[in-house]
Amino acid sequence: MPGRTPEPGEDPREIPDATIVRLPLYHRALMALDRAGESTVSSEQLASIAGVNAAKVRKDLSYFGSFGTRGVGYDVPQLLSEVRAHLGIQRSRNCIVVGAGHLGTALLTFAGFADRGFSVVAAVDVDPDRVGSRIGGIEVGHQDDLDRLVRENDVVIALLSTPPEAAQQVADDLVAAGVRSILNFAPTLIEAPEEVVVRNVDLASELEILAFHEGRRDNEVAPAS
Amino acid sequence: MPGRTPEPGEDPREIPDATIVRLPLYHRALMALDRAGESTVSSEQLASIAGVNAAKVRKDLSYFGSFGTRGVGYDVPQLLSEVRAHLGIQRSRNCIVVGAGHLGTALLTFAGFADRGFSVVAAVDVDPDRVGSRIGGIEVGHQDDLDRLVRENDVVIALLSTPPEAAQQVADDLVAAGVRSILNFAPTLIEAPEEVVVRNVDLASELEILAFHEGRRDNEVAPAS
DNA sequence: CCAACTTTGTGAATTCTTGCACGAGGGCGG
DNA sequence: CCGCCCTCGTGCAAGAATTCACAAAGTTGG
Structure with missing residues (x-):
């Protein structure tokens, strides 16, 4: 893909x-x-x-x-x-979390990344209530500082956990800032230049795949009228 | 798979x-x-x-x-x-969140499930500080009530967001309670009977896949000495 | 030092997936 | 009403991925 x-x-x-x-x-x-x-x-x-x-x-x-x-x-x-x-994880790779809602918070506080070769070093959001707060030891910066934070911290991977409407714009900004890989949690397709690798994690899609198998067991699939 | x-x-x-x-x-x-x-x-x-x-x-x-x-x-x-x-989502399917940490909270408050045919109707945790609290309109029950909550609410899908050490035990309990699909966020393999479908979402693994491609660009892979 | 045993590494067969290319069918303009 | 144009549906071939099965290679006990 x-x-x-x-x-x-x-x-x-x-x-x-x-x-x-x-x-x-x-x-x-x-x-x-x-x-x-x-x-x-x-x-x-x-x-x-x-x-x-x-x-x-x-x-x-x-x-x-x-x-x-x-x-x-x-x-x-x-x-x-x-x-x-x-x-490619002999030395740790730096990540930024974009969007510090509940999911972003989970990502910022997730203990399992360090062991596996990743270090979350920055976070941004647009909500003034969140900007300036500290989550999991990281201070949440403003979206406008994204470019600076990426460059200053040598960030190569972004975890994109914004609402879907904002995802493409954020992705564009990330690419412009030099990020080369994006893990996209927003349930929408994001376009990026070929050299930037995007992977998608859509939780609802995962559930739908489970539901498919459920449906198979319930009964014969009843086609829409 | x-x-x-x-x-x-x-x-x-x-x-x-x-x-x-x-x-x-x-x-x-x-x-x-x-x-x-x-x-x-x-x-x-x-x-x-x-x-x-x-x-x-x-x-x-x-x-x-x-x-x-x-x-x-x-x-x-x-x-x-x-x-x-x-x-299989013509009518909504009921889900339970097991483990109400940061990730569980994100899952409980995630707005995107309802549209896609899923309804989170229950949550449990073991931490006394969390049990009894309300997150996203759902009251967090105790792990011991898992069986009852699953049966009373006609839950068919579980979102497993506990620490990895607890995952297998929780999975066993879920299966015993009649859950037929599990979305496992814990970074560990969980065993379940063949008729129970398990899908895994390992965030660190996703990052590693991105890192692989990063590594490919950085340089020629330098094999371990 | 040899024979029995274990487990790797890999050709070859099989199965699954993708993508092409084109015929069939249906709408729409004249 | 006819012919052109568009887009689906699908047979087929190319390409990936999986699985089998076995020779090669190394270890261990006698």
Whole structure:
């Protein structure tokens, strides 16, 4: 979906999109194993922790070389570091939260980002009641300071949690400020230049997908008259 | 991923997974068109609003029959109703929020669910400070009342926003109470019987996927020593 | 040092998804 | 009423992703 440029000789080993979305699962699983003091893990174990199957794990990991030892499995710290390297999170990446409503607040106070290689360093909003307040240790700036905050803090990723009406304008501002990746929580399509990667998280859409499966169980789908 | 039972003659028209995840996009787009008073829409227009291509739109919609008129396009209200029917949200579905932290609060106050066919009717937490408070018009109950709240309110979908350590236990309780779909925000795998559909939204994972693409631009990936 | 055992890495087969390209059908202007 | 034009619906081919299944490679116990 994020139109990869299909350069002919781009990289020795081209990692498929489907694999990329699974890397975070492996990352999570490996962190848990490492914390538990496990020094090696087999593809079978890793698969069961990540919730996928073993063949897929091996194929996925094979895209960045051979790191397993046959008969034993993978070295946990080494594989962890390898996965981190490929995810580009060896050093932490700075993020900004745009829109400090309830969702923005949740994002600002979410404890789980630091471990995973992200650091929320700034936030902005337009509401005067929110601007100036501190949420999760971050002072909420005004929307107008977005450009400055992005540049001063070396922000590369934005978490966009504004109402949908404001999303496109905010996205444009973010791109102009130099942000290169946007995680969009607003339930609307946002346009951005090709080199900016946008991912969408639409909570209502997720629920609808669940509802689809519910519907399948309830009954035969009753088509609209 | 939610292992569809591959029954031989299960249903007249089997809708592919890839299509299912796009239905919510069409739903969103059609609601916008309907609100704007558009009475018809072509696959081309719909595609551009939803952010996909026209051929895909036509193929996707064709899975539930022929509703377009050649030369004109699709009738917006009719198609909207058709999409709703297939998504199983003709009548609203009741949801419970489990874990009323910042994220749970965001979910409880999120305005966008009602339109899309969902109604959050209950919430629970374990923290005595939160139990009894009202958030977004819902009174937060105690975790121990989960079973009762689910049954009394005819809840079929749960939004799981507890810390990861508690997630599996909560999921078990939800399943025991009769919940059939879980949207899991906790960054951990949760196990559930096959007939219960679980979808995962891991915010850190989403960021990691963005970081992957960042990394690709920064430089050549530097493999771990 | 050898044999038995374990687990990786990967070709090949299969299944799923996408996208093209075009025929079929329906509206609309003349 | 006829012919042109537009857009759907879909067969087919190309491309991805998944899964299988097995040889290769390393470990461990005797």
